[in-house]
Amino acid sequence: MQPQQTYRVIIIGSGFGGQCAAIRLMEQGITDFQILERRDFMGGTWCQNSYPGAAVDVQSPLYSISSEPYAWSQMFAEQDELQRYTNNVIDKHGLRERTTLNANVRQVQWNETDKYWTIETDAAGSFQARVLINASGPLSTPVIPNFPGRDTFKGKSFHTNNWDHSYDYKGKRVAIIGSGASAAQVIPAVADKVEELHVFQRSPHWVLPRPDRKFSQLEQRLLGVKPLYKALRWLIYWSLESRVIGFKYSRTMLNLVAQRQALKHLDRQVPDSSLRKKLTPDFTIGCKRIILSSTLYPALSRANVHLHDRDDGIASINERGIVTAQGEQLDVDLIVYSTGYDATDGVISYPVIGKGGVGLSEVWDEYPRAYLGTAIPRFPNLFVVTGPNTGIGHTSALFVIESQMKYITDCLRKLETSGKQSIEVRPEAEDAYTRMIHSEMNKTVWKTGGCKSWYQSKSGHVIAMFPGFSFTYRRLASRFRSDHHIFA
Template identity: 65%
Template sequence: MQIFQVLIIGSGFGGQCAAINLLKAGITDIRLLERRDFFGGTWCQNTYPGAAVDVPSPLYSLSFAPYRWTQMFAGQAELHRYTHHVAKQFGLQDKVELGADVLGVEWDEQQRHWTVHTAGKGTFCAQFLINASGPLSQPVIPHFDGQERFQGKTFHTNNWDHSYDYRQKRVAIVGSGASAAQVIPTIAPDVEHLHVFQRTPHWVLPRADRTFGRFQRWLLGLKPAYKLLRWMIYWQFETRVIAFKYSKPAVRMVQQHALRFIKRQVPDAQLRRKLTPDYSIGCKRVIVSSTLYPALGRSNVTLHSREQGIAALDETGIITRDGEHIDVDLIVWSTGYDATDGVISYPVTGKNRTRLKDVWAQYPRAYLGTALPDFPNLFIVSGPNTGIGHTSALFIIESQMNYILDCIRTLQTRGLRSIEVRPEAERTYTEMIHREMERTVWKSGGCHSWYQSRSGHVIAMFPGFSFSYHRLTRALKPADHILS
């Protein structure tokens, strides 16, 4: 059994941010547990064609780790390089245990520590446990009749098989969200025919990408210039909350911009009708792309709407709801993740044998999206209601670390062993979150999205400005907690 002061589950940006902040605070007895055989998270795992970030790179980076980006919206390869740049800069390679797939965790009340059971790497113990597995780590593949009979190739965008040559093949992409919107324009010119199965259309806005020149990249290496650019982008993006929550005229204005964009890029009226959503912009994730619409208009691309969706599969392809049989060689599942109800995929048992599965039976909830009653010294990075639809998720992750470090430092200063949030504090916070959520487009925009759990509650998003969340996490409120 290996014993540490802090265990971190996951080595993506959430795990890296946690580890670096702990090291900076002088807490060096830590270990990151990574289930895969390589270091890194989303941007090391998702290698599908066209993968790129949809937040400007200078903002989609850790505030303490600036980087000389080559373009405004970095592609997967550059984000992969950045991940390893950060790991090397802060010496994280020596702090990670690869191939440590967590099977379950439980709180030991006598020892007052967490026991973590893994497949392949045995058992670990720690006083503090930080889950940073991320909300976009459990791919979802829907089931259709006859699925096991299909003799072609299938894989999820999360696990793209680069050994398979899709060129000059008949390809189906199931899903039309953010990942599909990047794959479609990238592979469409090379396939024989591409069938896109869309359940509901997404609003699309143009992507204002640009390549940074040599002088601009030199400027990005200067901390004052980097910081200035970050804050300029940050405040520009922060104003989007006004449209998401506070101003219906602002929503209508952005929606009109999106309608003009689709009219300009999709001259075919029938295709345009299929691609125009019937809900308010922002209710689902807005896609940022200047290449998606032209790709969908290609002669070798067919868009299938919900009415023409998949009814079943057979040995050679797809049977649609309107009775058409489509022969395909490859099916790509671009069907997203279990990002709400499945935010933690392994069993978690807290005090008095309290099971997280039971606590979250109605819907996932947590104080500051980070801590739970009856689960001492457990912190969830990117937990319930910490998603941010208008700016960089890394800003929220860094804000969470303010709270987590404050909890740990408070115990160290007072010579105590455990901290947990009081039930009434969590309840008050959660009620506030869902009361505020009623005012947002995510709740009242007329759609059903992955932001919502099975309960109908919006779980993925924080209903306000990111600086408001930062203010909530800036300092520990001892009265909201039980320290012992």
């Protein structure tokens, strides 16, 4: 039996959230921490998601840690470059030496008497920490629908999150289930390499052209100059921030600008009227995640690609392939599940036991909720990175993560100066914050745009998104309120 390992802070997850947490802790002089990573490698999303065509959909100079500039090769970095950047950050800050790999968390529990968290893992033993930061991320638990007969398929199958690079799909008959952001990148990357491609779309997405460009060697050198890099970041930031006006305050602007541009893009790239009809959404643009792609529509228009919509969806799967709702048997060699993640109700995938033995799953039974999307009553010294209502549909998620870090480090600083051992958000403060969030959400396209999306929990509440400008969230997270917290 392994001895219990004790630290001041445990961080769960080694993606950008965990990296930002570790960097901020070290800036505050806190070095007694350990990162727990469930996989056998570090890095999170951009080291795990290596499917063909994988790339970021936010401009790279903004989709990066503010203190870690990088000479990006193009505006929207592809997976291999994002992986290099991630490993760069990890190595620069010596995070490998502070990380335990293969440490899949089985359960965490608060010890009320001595005020610390016990973290049980499957294979790495037990850990103890005064403070627990969950940075496992909302896009880390893949979902594969349980289609009838799914397990009888004798071909190859996997989720885009776990792409099997040992399998050669070239010249094969392939089915891709899903049509969201990941599928929109995989489809153009494989369409010209496979014999036949069947794409199963539950509902179409709005698509806008991807304004990508390669940076010249001179531009890359200029990106290494911190003041210039910072200026470019802010230029991109403010250009993206203006989108919130359409998402929340002006549906007319959204229709006149974004939706009109998307319809022109569709008309220009899809000459076939029947295919164009299948690809035209019936909800307001922005209600679901907008896809940025200049290659998706041409790929779907290829002769060897067949788009199946809801009326021609999947009835069942058998050993040979897929049976459609129209009764057609489609023999395939590979099924790719591009079916998303448990990003709302499954924000934290392991049991969390707080004060009085209460489970987080009980507290979140109706829908996930947290003060600043970060702190939860009855769960002292627990902080959730990218928790409920911290997602951003118009700009970089890293901007919000870094804003959360400001709140978390303020909590730790106040805890230290108070001479107490635990800090906990007051129930009334969390309740007031949550009511404000969902009142504001009612004004947004994510709630009223006429679609059902992964932004919503099973309750119908929009959980994935913050209903406003990201600078509003930063302002809220930067203004620590002692009266909103209990010190013990």
